[in-house]
Structure formats: C-alpha cells, structure tokens
Amino acid sequence: MSIKAEIKIKGLLDKKWEDWFEGLNISYEDGNTVLLGDLNDQAKLHGILNLIRDLNLILISVEIK
Amino acid sequence: MLLTKLHIPQTGEKIIHRINLFEKLDEGLKRKLILVSATAGYGKTTLISDWINKNKIQTTWFSIDERDNDPNEFLSFIIHGIQKAHPAIGKNSLELLKSPGTVSLDYILELFINDLLQIEHHLLLVLDDFHLIQNKQIINLVSFLIDYKPDHFHIILSTRSDPPLPFARLRSQNELIEIRSSDLNFSRNDIHELFNKKLRLDLNDKDIDLLESKTEGWIAGLQLTALTFQGQNDISAYIEQIAGDNRYIMDYLMEEVLNIQSEEMRDFLLCTSILEKISGSLCDSMLGKDNSQLLLESLEKGNMFIIPLDNERKWFRYHHLFADLLKQRLLIRYKHKIPELHAKASKWFENNGFSLFAIEHALSACNKRKALNLISQIIDRLWETSQHATILKFGSLFSDEELFANTNFCIIYTWALTVFGNLPKAEGYLVKLLEHTKDENLLGKIYETFNLLKVFSGDVDDAFKYSELATKYISDEDLIWSAWAHISHGESHLLRFELDECLQSLNKAQNNASKANNIYLKAVSESKTAYVLRLQGKYKESYRKSKDLLEIFNADTSIDGFKIGILSSILYSIVGCFLVEKNEIKDGLETSFKGYDLSKKATSMSFKGYSALILAETLYKSGDYDKALEIVKELDVFLNKNAAQWLNVLANSLRIKLYALKGNRDKLDNIIKNQFESGNKHHFEYYFYNVAKSRYLIVHKKYDEALSCLQEQVKGLENCHAYEILCEVELLKAKAYYNKKKQNEAIESITNALLITQNEDFIRTYINEGEEIEIILKEIKKLKATKTSKRLDLISNNYINNLLSIFDKEKKIRNITSEEFLSARELDTLKLIAENLSNQEIANQLYISITTVKTHVRNILLKLGAKNRNEAAVKAKEKGFL
Numbered sequence: 001m002s003i004k005a006e007i008k009i010k011g012l013l014d015k016k017w018e019d020w021f022e023g024l025n026i027s028y029e030d031g032n033t034v035l036l037g038d039l040n041d042q043a044k045l046h047g048i049l050n051l052i053r054d055l056n057l058i059l060i061s062v063e064i065k
Numbered sequence: 066m067l068l069t070k071l072h073i074p075q076t077g078e079k080i081i082h083r084i085n086l087f088e089k090l091d092e093g094l095k096r097k098l099i100l101v102s103a104t105a106g107y108g109k110t111t112l113i114s115d116w117i118n119k120n121k122i123q124t125t126w127f128s129i130d131e132r133d134n135d136p137n138e139f140l141s142f143i144i145h146g147i148q149k150a151h152p153a154i155g156k157n158s159l160e161l162l163k164s165p166g167t168v169s170l171d172y173i174l175e176l177f178i179n180d181l182l183q184i185e186h187h188l189l190l191v192l193d194d195f196h197l198i199q200n201k202q203i204i205n206l207v208s209f210l211i212d213y214k215p216d217h218f219h220i221i222l223s224t225r226s227d228p229p230l231p232f233a234r235l236r237s238q239n240e241l242i243e244i245r246s247s248d249l250n251f252s253r254n255d256i257h258e259l260f261n262k263k264l265r266l267d268l269n270d271k272d273i274d275l276l277e278s279k280t281e282g283w284i285a286g287l288q289l290t291a292l293t294f295q296g297q298n299d300i301s302a303y304i305e306q307i308a309g310d311n312r313y314i315m316d317y318l319m320e321e322v323l324n325i326q327s328e329e330m331r332d333f334l335l336c337t338s339i340l341e342k343i344s345g346s347l348c349d350s351m352l353g354k355d356n357s358q359l360l361l362e363s364l365e366k367g368n369m370f371i372i373p374l375d376n377e378r379k380w381f382r383y384h385h386l387f388a389d390l391l392k393q394r395l396l397i398r399y400k401h402k403i404p405e406l407h408a409k410a411s412k413w414f415e416n417n418g419f420s421l422f423a424i425e426h427a428l429s430a431c432n433k434r435k436a437l438n439l440i441s442q443i444i445d446r447l448w449e450t451s452q453h454a455t456i457l458k459f460g461s462l463f464s465d466e467e468l469f470a471n472t473n474f475c476i477i478y479t480w481a482l483t484v485f486g487n488l489p490k491a492e493g494y495l496v497k498l499l500e501h502t503k504d505e506n507l508l509g510k511i512y513e514t515f516n517l518l519k520v521f522s523g524d525v526d527d528a529f530k531y532s533e534l535a536t537k538y539i540s541d542e543d544l545i546w547s548a549w550a551h552i553s554h555g556e557s558h559l560l561r562f563e564l565d566e567c568l569q570s571l572n573k574a575q576n577n578a579s580k581a582n583n584i585y586l587k588a589v590s591e592s593k594t595a596y597v598l599r600l601q602g603k604y605k606e607s608y609r610k611s612k613d614l615l616e617i618f619n620a621d622t623s624i625d626g627f628k629i630g631i632l633s634s635i636l637y638s639i640v641g642c643f644l645v646e647k648n649e650i651k652d653g654l655e656t657s658f659k660g661y662d663l664s665k666k667a668t669s670m671s672f673k674g675y676s677a678l679i680l681a682e683t684l685y686k687s688g689d690y691d692k693a694l695e696i697v698k699e700l701d702v703f704l705n706k707n708a709a710q711w712l713n714v715l716a717n718s719l720r721i722k723l724y725a726l727k728g729n730r731d732k733l734d735n736i737i738k739n740q741f742e743s744g745n746k747h748h749f750e751y752y753f754y755n756v757a758k759s760r761y762l763i764v765h766k767k768y769d770e771a772l773s774c775l776q777e778q779v780k781g782l783e784n785c786h787a788y789e790i791l792c793e794v795e796l797l798k799a800k801a802y803y804n805k806k807k808q809n810e811a812i813e814s815i816t817n818a819l820l821i822t823q824n825e826d827f828i829r830t831y832i833n834e835g836e837e838i839e840i841i842l843k844e845i846k847k848l849k850a851t852k853t854s855k856r857l858d859l860i861s862n863n864y865i866n867n868l869l870s871i872f873d874k875e876k877k878i879r880n881i882t883s884e885e886f887l888s889a890r891e892l893d894t895l896k897l898i899a900e901n902l903s904n905q906e907i908a909n910q911l912y913i914s915i916t917t918v919k920t921h922v923r924n925i926l927l928k929l930g931a932k933n934r935n936e937a938a939v940k941a942k943e944k945g946f947l
Contacts, residue, residue, distance in 0.1 A: 012312040020393050031311050053225055054389060055315065056104045056283065 004065040005045055007035040010058035021048060032060060069342060069374035071146045073126040073191075076115045077368060079263040081255050083112055086244060090116045090221075093242035094187070098211050098235055099221040103246035105386040106285025109223045110372075112249065113191055122219075123150055124189040128374075130341065132421065134200040135454050136170055137162050143190065144177060150188075154180045172666040174206060178213055187217045194385075195224040204229055211235070250282030264291055266300065275304050279314060285370075285386055286314050292368065293321035319390045322369075333360050334369075335398065336406055338391035339429070341422075342374065343381045351409040404430045415439060428462065437463065437471050448477045449545060456481040468494070472502055476510045483518045491518055509538030510546055516553045525748065529557035536570070544581035548574045552590050559597060562749045564785045567597050588614075592635040592675075599639070602788025604825040608643040611636045634663035634672060638679035645686045648828045648871055657683040674700060674712045681719055686829040688875075690723050697723070714750040721757035725764050726833065737761050752778055752790055759797050768801040775801070792818045792827060796834050803837045811841050812848070816856055819845075823864040831868050832875055839872040887928060887946065894921040899938040899947055 007024070013033040015026050022044070024037035039045050045062075052059055090113075093099035101109045117124050125146035133139050141162050144155035158177040181188070198204065208230050211220060222228070235241035251259070256273050260266045268276070280286035290307065297303045308314040323331050336352055337343050345358030354360075361381055364371045370387035374380040383391065395403065407430035414423035420443045427436035440459050447456050460468065460478030468475040475498060482491040495518065498511050513535035519528035532554035539547050555570035571594045578586035591614050598607035615636045641657025644650075657680050664676030677700050684693035700716045717736070724733040737758065755778055762771035775798050782791040795818035802811035815838065822830070831838055846865050849857050887895065890911070897907045904922065908915045922934070929944075931937035941947045 011314075012310065014312065014316050016397050017393060019396055053104050054386065055313075056106050056285070056386065057313065 002038045002040055003042070003045065005035075005037065005039050005048070006061075006063045006065060007048065007052070008060040008062075009033045009035070009052060010060055013057065021051060024048070069380045070128050070130070070142060071126060071149065072128070072374050072376075073117065073124055074110050074114050074128075074193075074372050074374075076111055076118065079259075079368070080111055080115060081251070081258050081263070082115060082119070083255075086112055086248060087116050087119060089242055089244060089248070091120070093221070094122075094219055096235075096242050097214070097220075097238075097240035098230075099219070099242045099244070100227070100232070101221060101223045101244045101249075102225075102227050103244075103249050104225050106283060106384070107246050107249040108284040109244075109249065110193060111284075112244070113193075113221055113223060117189070117191075122187050122189045124191060125149070126191045127193065129192060129194045129197050131197050134198060134203065135452070136200060136202040136206060137452075139198075139200075139203050140170070140173065140177070140206065146190075147181075147188070151184060154184065156180075170202065170206065171209070174209060175213075178210070178215070181218050182215050184215075184217065187219065189219045189221065191221045191223065193223045195222045195228055196226050198228065249284070251277075251280075251284055251287060252282065253277055256282070256287060259287065260291065266291070266294060268300065268304075272301050272304050279304075279307055285384070286318065288368065288370075289315065289318040289322060293318055293325070295325050315386070315390055319394070323394070330360065330364075333357070334364075334391055335395040336402070338383065338388050338395055339403065339406055340410060341382065343371075343383070344379055347410065347413050347417075350413045351406060404432075406430075408432060408435075411435065411439075424459075433463065433467060437467060437474065441471055441474050444474050444477050448480065453481040453484050457485060465494075465497075469497060469501060472498060472504070472507050473510070476507065476514055480514050480517065483514065483521060486521070488518055488522055505538045506540045506543060506546075509535050509540070509543075509550065512538060513546065513550045513553060516550075516557070520553070520556075525557070525560045528553075529561060532557045536573075541577070544577045545583060545586070548577035548581060548583065548586045548590070551577065552586065552593070555590070555593060555597075559593075560749045562752060562781075562785055562787065564597055564601055564787055568594060571597070588618075588633065588635075592639070595636070595639050596675075599642075600789050601786045602792065602821055602825055602827075604643055604646065604827065608640060611639045611643075615640065634660045634676050635679070636660070637663065638676045638683070642679050642683040642686065643826070645683050646829050647826045648832075650687045653683060654687055674716075678712060678715055678719070681716075685719065685723060685726075686833065688829075688833060690727050694720065694723050714753050718753035718757040722760060725757075725760040726835075728764065730764060733761055733764060752782065752787070756790060756793055756797070759794075759801075763797065763801055763804070766804070768805045771801045772798060788821045792821050792830060795821070796831070796838060799841055800834065800837050803841060808841075808844065811837075812845055815841050815845060816860065819860050819864065820856070823861050828868065828871060832871055836872075839869065842869055842872070887925065891921050891925050891928075892946065894918060895925050895937065895941055896947060898922070898925070898934050899941065 005024075008029070010032055012028060012031065013026060018024065018026050021035055022037075022039070024035040024039075027034050027036065035048070039048065045064075049059070049062070090099060101113060103109055114126075125143065127142055127146055133142065141159060144159050144162075147154050148156075148159075155177045158173045158180070162173060192207070207220075207222075207228075211230070214220065222230075232241060253273055256276055257268075260268045260273070260276070276287065276290065280290065290304075294300055294303070308317040323334070326334065333348070333352065333354075337348055340347065340351075343361065345361055348357035348361070349355055358378075361371065362378060365373060365378075365381070370384035371381050372384065374382055382388075407426045411423045411426035411430060411432070414420075414426060420439060424436050424439045427433075427439060444456070444459075456477055460474075460481065468478065475494060479491045479494045479498070482488075482494070491514075495511060495515050499508075502508050502511060512531045516528050516531040516535055519525075519531060532550065535550040536547075536554045539550050541547055551570045551574035555567045555574060558564070558567035558570060571590045574590040575587060575594070578584075578590055591610070595607045595611045595614075598610065615633055618633050618636075637660030638657050639660075641653045641655070641660060644653030644656060647653075661676045661680040664672045677696055681693045681696040681700070684690075684696060697716055697720050700712070721733065721736055724736070755774055759771045759774045762768070762774065775794050778794050779791065782788075782794065795814045799811040799814040799818070802808070802814060818831075831842070842865060845857070845860070846862075846869065849860065849862065849865070890913075893911055894907055897910060902910070904915055904918045908918045911918070925931075925937055926933070929937050929940045931940050938947070
C-alpha cells in the first residue's frame with residue numbers, strides 16, 4: 001500500500017539530494033523545492049520528514065495524493 | 066563506549082555566553098522540567114554545557130542514540146551516569162535491571178527515585194537528543210520521573226522535536242521552562258559578538274545585517290560561514306554572494322568549506338562521516354593511514370564541528386548535521402567505496418570488542434553473512450539476559466533462508482517471537498527448523514522452544530511431548546537450557562498430575578541451575594518443588610525446604626536484597642500457608658501477606674499469580690472465606706488465557722470450594738454451569754474440578770452422586786501420592802456418608818484421612834469442614850477408648866485430642882466478639898448501653914459527639930438484629946460480648 005507524497009520545502013535544494021531522500025524526485029516551483037514520489041507507508045513518510053528536520057530545512061506543506 | 070555516552074560535551078573557547086538564556090535556565094531549576102527544543106544547529110548542546118560550566122551544578126549527561134530505545138538499557142545508562150558521582154545511588158535498581166523479566170520497570174524506577182532523595186545537593190540530568198527515543202515505555206518512564214522526582218533533582222530535555230510528554234499540563238502548572246529556536250537564534254548583537262570580538266574579523270554593520278538575513282540567526286549556518294572566510298580577500302563581497310540564489314545555505318557553505326581543505330583532509334572528512342563515533346585508531350585501520358589522531362585534533366582546533374567524547378580525546382563525533390552533509394557528499398563522490406568503508410569499520414569494531422557496532426557496519430556493508438556470524442557470537446548472551454527486543458530487531462533483518470542457515474540464531478529469534486506473542490510465525494519457523502536440523506543439542510532447543518509455544522497456546526499434551534523431547538536432546542552440559550527444559554518438563558508432568566516424575570524433573574533443574582549459578586532458575590525450580598511436595602501431603606518437608614531456601618537467600622550477601630525479595634515471595638507465601646494450617650494463624654497470615662506484597666513487584670505473571678493464589682488458600686485455611694474470595698477475584702484480573710493454565714484451574718476450584726463452604730448456592734450453580742466438563746483423566750484439572758464438583762453435589766444434597774464421583778478419584782490420587790487432595794476427598798466422603806446417616810462409613814473415611822495427615826500437621830483442613838467432622842472425630846475417640854482395631858490403634862490420641870480442642874476453641878471464638886463483628890468503639894458503646902446510660906451520657910463518657918453515639922447505636926442494633934437497646938444488651942450478653 002504505497003502512498004504518493006508531495007512535500008514542499010522552502011528554498012532550493014540541489015538535485016544531488018535525491019538519493020538522500022529515498023529517491024524522491026526533486027523539482028522546483030516558485031523558488032521552492034518539491035519532493036515527489038512513492039513511499040512504502042506512513043512510517044517511511046515520517047522518516048522523510050525527520051530527514052528534513054535534521055537538515056534544518058523549512059517544511060511548507062505535505063500532501064498525500 | 067559507555068563513558069563516551071555519559072561525557073559532558075565541552076564548549077570551545079570562542080563561544081558566546083548567552084546570559085539571557087542562562088537566566089531562563091536558572092529559573093528552570095525551580096520547575097519540574099526544562100525543555101530545549103529546536104532543530105539541528107541551534108546550539109542547544111553548547112548552551113546547556115556552557116550554562117553548566119557557569120552554574121557549577123553537578124550533572125549527569127546522557128547523549129542518546131538510536132540504540133537506546135530499550136527501556137532497561139535506557140534506565141541503566143541514567144543510573145550509571147549518576148553513579149559516577151554517587152556510587153551508592155541506584156545500586157539496587159541496577160541489580161534488578163540486570164535480570165530483566167523478573168521485576169517491573171515501574172518498581173525499579175520508584176526504587177531509584179527513592180534513592181535520589183538521599184542526595185542532598187542539586188543534581189541535573191541532561192537527556193540530549195531525546196528526539197531519537199521512539200519507545201513508548203521510555204516516554205512513560207521519563208514522564209513518571211518528571212512527575213515524581215525530588216525537588217533538588219533537575220531534568221533538561223534537549224530535542225529536535227517535541228516528544229509526546231504532557232507539556233500542556235506542566236505549562237498550566239507553571240512547571241515548565243521552554244527554550245526554543247526563537248530564543249536560540251543569534252541576534253545582530255550576538256553575531257557582532259561572535260565575528261568581531263571572538264573571531265576578530267572586523268565586519269561592518271552591513272555585513273552583519275546580511276549575515277543575519279541569510280542565516281536567519283541560525284548558529285550552525287553562522288559558524289560554517291566563519292569557516293569559509295579563510296582565504297577570502299574581500300569578506301564583504303563574499304558575504305553578499307553567499308547562497309545568493311536562494312539555494313540551501315548549508316549546501317553552499319559546505320562546498321566552500323570542503324574546497325579550502327587539503328585533499329587528504331577532504332577525503333578524511335567524507336570517509337569518516339559514516340562513523341557515529343570516531344577514534345584515531347579506527348580511522349587509521351579503516352583508511353590505511355597512520356595520522357588520523359592528528360587530523361582529528363586539527364579538526365577540533367579548526368572548529369570543524371567535531372566534538373570530543375572524552376577528556377583523553379580518544380573518541381570524537383561530528384555534529385549530526387555536519388555529518389549528514391558530509392555523508393550526502395560521500396554518497397555522490399564515492400558511492401562505490403561506501404560498502405568497503407563499512408566493512409573495514411566493522412572489522413575494527415569486531416577486533417576491539419564492540420559487537421553491536423561491528424554488526425551494524427557489517428549490515429551497512431551489505432555483508433549479511435558477516436553480520437549473521439557476529440550476531441551468532443552474542444546471541445546466547447542476549448537470550449540469557451532476556452534482551453528480546455534486540456533479538457527481534459536482528460531477526461527481522463534477515464530472510465528466512467538466511468535464518469535457517471543459522472539454526473541457533475533462528476531458534477532464539479523464534480523464542481523471542483513467542484515471548485512477544487507472534488505464535489503463528491514462530492510455529493512456522495519451528496516446523497521448518499525441525500525438518501532441517503540434525504544436531505542433537507539444537508534439536509533439543511527447538512523442542513524446548515516448541516514447548517514454550519505450546520504452553521502459551523495452552524496445549525497441554527503437545528507441551529508435554531516437546532518438553533520430554535527437549536530434556537532428551539539438550540546436552541546436560543548446556544546448563545541453562547537444560548535447566549529450562551527440566552523445569553518445563555516438570556511443569557508438564559504437573560499438568561498431567563504425575564507428581565513423582567514432576568519432582569524428579571525439578572530436581573534435575575535445581576542441580577543445573579545451581580551449577581550455572583543462576584539464582585532465578587534455582588528459585589523457580591525450588592519453589593515449584595515445595596508446591597508439589599505440598600500436593601503430596603508432605604507438609605513438613607515442603608515447609609522445611611521453603612524455610613531453608615529463604616534462609617540461604619537471606620544470608621547470601623552477594624545477591625541483592627530486593628531481587629531476593631521477589632524471588633523469595635513464593636517461599637514466604639508457602640511458609641505462611643503452612644503456619645496457618647498448623648493453626649498458627651496470626652504469624653501465618655502475616656508471612657503469607659509478606660510474600661504476596663513482594664510478588665507484586667515482579668513482572669512475571671506466575672510469580673504474582675502463584676503468590677496471590679497461595680494467599681487466597683491461606684485465608685481460606687484461616688477461615689476468612691470472604692477475604693479469600695476477594696483475592697481469587699483479584700487473580701482473575703491478571704490471569705488471562707496466556708498465563709499458566711494450572712493457576713486458572715486452582716483459582717477456579719478454590720472459588721467453588723469457598724462458595725460451597727459459605728453455602729452460596731446461586732454463585733456455585735453459576736460457576737458449575739459455566740465450567741467443566743473436562744475429559745482427560747490424567748490431568749491436573751480433572752482432579753481439582755471433580756473434587757469441587759463433589760462439594761457442589763453435597764451442597765445440593767446429592768450424596769450418592771457425590772460419593773461415586775469422589776470414589777472415582779481415590780485410585781488415581783493414591784497412585785501419584787497426591788495426599789493433600791486425597792485427604793480432602795476422604796473428608797468430603799465422610800460428610801456425604803454422615804448426611805446419609807451412614808456413620809460407620811463416615812468413620813472409615815475420616816480414619817483414612819487421619820492416617821494420611823497425622824504426621825504432617827494438618828489441622829485447619831479438618832476445622833474448616835465444620836461440625837460434621839467434629840462429631841465423627843468424637844465418635845472415633847469414643848471407639849478408640851472402647852474397642853481395639855488395628856487401624857484405630859494406628860491413630861495418635863494426641864492428634865485427635867488436639868483437633869477436638871481446636872474445634873472447641875473455634876466455637877468459643879466464633880461466639881465471642883470477633884472484632885469484625887463489632888468495632889472497638891461500638892463495643893464501648895454497647896457496654897454503656899447495658900448500664901442504661903442515655904446517648905448524651907455515653908457521648909460525655911466516651912468524649913464523642915452525640916451524632917456519633919447515635920450512629921454506633923444504630924450499627925449495634927443492626928448487627929445484633931435487636932429491636933431496641935434493651936434487647937441489644939440481652940443479645941450481647943447471650944453471645945458473651947459483655
């Protein structure tokens with residue numbers, strides 16, 4: 001039961017971070033970064049959110065599609 | 066490794082002292098909790114350690130990592146930390162934590178809090194990186210500590226996100242001080258202080274403004290910026306272009322920092338970023354270098370986000386955020402090299418005795434075979450110390466094929482699965498393991514684990530079968546497994562009511578437990594032995610054994626008193642029960658209650674359940690049926706289906722006995738309807754339930770049915786020497802015969818009982834059955850005086866006389882006051898009523914209010930069933946109260 005997540009963070013994060021974020025696709029929108037992709041489950045999503053917190057990136061929104 | 070986790074991080078020289086935050090922290094000493102919550106790089110750790118330096122408060126520092134999610138380990142670390150300054154604090158708690166599974170964590174924590182009360186000055190506990198704690202039990206434990214800690218014990222939680230603790234309540238009670246990112250952010254002033262006063266960089270106001278807006282006062286960003294200034298000619302121009310394109314500032318700065326390092330240093334930083342803890346020797350062996358220590362020290366001097374973990378500068382770690390940034394770059398530049406780096410780290414950790422780290426790096430190196438190999442080396446120790454959570458974690462990392470290739474590990478993983486209640490999965494593994502295993506000792510362990518599983522699922526026959534196989538196959542050399550197997554086998558025999566065989570098994574278990582010096586297994590096997598001896602009517606031997614063992618336990622100063630208290634709980638219960646049986650009621654009840662109270666501190670259901678059951682039996686023996694029923698009801702709460710089945714059987718049959726003795730037919734009918742019928746004639750429950758059923762039949766005056774049911778039990782009980790129940794059967798037969806007016810047969814039955822029990826101090830068993838037994842005993846006494854017969858001559862006169870005199874005393878006691886009937890104050894009032902005093906006069910004389918007197922009078926009338934004061938006085942005199 002994988003989930004499709006779209007996570008928006010403030011500022012521009014280099015594409016090289018895709019591997020770090022479990023292969024989520026990095027794109028940009030209005031000067032912000034969008035991480036988009038499939039995650040196994042909610043636990044994985046929380047793991048991603050923790051990675052964002054640990055880098056002191058600023059979370060704008062999380063959307064499950 | 067332990068010490069590095071407990072090291073208070075030192076602050077560098079060039080730091081800004083945050084005076085306004087110090088004031089907040091000072092204020093926090095008056096509250097229950099200080100929470101420092103902000104994401105990475107806000108200087109949480111620096112602030113706290115700088116404040117500790119200034120405040121000089123004695124501190125226990127605990128740097129948490131992901132491995133600390135085991136509540137036992139967590140509490141152990143805290144206690145170890147406090148013991149560095151106060152060796153005596155938490156000694157008992159620590160001792161208890163080493164034998165997990167026997168004592169509840171709440172109790173250990175209470176004990177620890179009690180110890181903290183002895184410390185006379187202020188003591189601070191810092192839990193750093195608390196966001197890494199996921200375990201709910203630990204959260205509860207910390208919550209409890211916050212609520213019940215002594216006032217001079219202070220707690221700081223430092224975390225990247227707020228943990229699920231009751232902050233709202235603490236806030237509303239004004240018991241919380243919070244320091245958050247908005248407090249920690251550097252202001253323009255702080256930035257000025259850092260760059261111009263500490264680092265002497267001479268920045269102008271515009272530079273400072275720019276830095277503030279680019280980093281938003283975030284300290285890690287500012288510090289990394291300072292590192293990149295090296296080699297810049299025009300700092301103002303440089304500042305202007307930092308992350309100008311709105312990109313992630315750390316990316317930008319990290320790139321700059323790495324660019325100004327030598328190539329050697331750059332590679333060193335990237336490659337060592339995979340290490341959670343870094344030492345020179347470890348890096349040397351991992352990278353084939355010989356100067357790692359120097360590199361580490363120069364990194365520290367250069368403020369390169371590296372933190373020493375001890376005073377000797379042996380162990381370091383990178384700031385977590387810095388390490389993440391390095392690791393990401395390592396991933397991009399040297400992805401292919403990463404497994405090899407982990408493999409080398411694993412090797413070093415293995416050679417230096419850090420098994421858990423070695424395992425983790427082997428797994429990261431994708432070398433599962435190596436990891437399995439390492440796990441296999443420590444798995445027995447993990448099992449012996451009941452670290453089931455760790456075992457489960459390891460097990461879940463491997464595929465079935467990998468597990469089956471490693472039989473011993475797989476068996477122990479299955480054991481942990483069973484303990485955690487995942488029976489279907491465990492059973493699947495066991496079936497497969499059986500197919501593939503040839504080694505006899507391993508086969509034995511599989512059978513033993515199968516037994517555990519069957520005990521959990523309540524399958525008596527299979528449990529027996531597997532325990533028998535386990536004892537056959539497990540080598541006697543394997544002392545602990547073998548002791549477990551013999552205990553299991555003994556328990557299986559007990560469920561089949563094969564008492565002699567049960568004793569033999571328990572005896573073997575005791576021998577092995579003694580040889581292995583395993584106090585827990587020893588206590589379990591000995592206390593079970595005492596119980597089985599009791600079933601065989603060997604009251605004196607059972608009593609003596611329990612008492613001896615208690616003395617040994619109490620005299621052994623090498624074992625901690627508290628641990629012994631729990632292990633010996635059952636022994637106290639047994640001793641108390643015998644004392645009451647011997648009619649030493651007061652001492653017996655006291656001892657039995659002591660056992661019961663001690664057992665409450667145990668987590669093991671069989672300790673709690675067994676002690677409670679024996680207390681209920683002791684209360685029954687003392688004649689207090691109501692309290693006995695209360696305790697049986699209490700048993701229901703914690704005896705769920707998974708708990709030992711025999712305890713359920715005993716609890717139910719005792720309940721039936723008590724309702725029958727109280728003559729409570731409704732309750733009795735209800736239970737009988739819901740219980741039984743058990744088919745298998747070998748089993749424990751068969752006997753207990755049939756004896757209980759016979760009682761029920763006697764209450765319903767179905768004497769013939771009762772007698773045939775009772776008679777059916779005799780042979781089997783004789784065969785397994787179960788004389789305690791046999792005695793009960795004979796007494797019930799006597800009751801039935803007596804009521805059928807068959808005096809001779811009644812006498813015959815009681816004679817049987819007397820011959821069984823006269824050398825074993827059975828007393829209350831007779832007294833509680835009531836006056837029918839007394840009447841027949843009197844008849845036997847008469848017969849003995851007038852006739853001679855072989856059987857009658859064998860009965861001791863003293864024994865009969867003793868029983869009869871106790872029957873006699875009992876009647877007097879029942880007639881006389883009995884404190885539970887009238888309270889002391891009611892009795893005082895009653896005496897004055899008999900003297901014809903008015904309510905007012907009584908009030909004056911007893912120094913109580915007239916309302917109270919009226920209450921007493923009303924109670925007295927009610928209890929004596931009297932219509933008025935005069936009648937009360939008359940009835941009281943009749944009953945001998947006055």
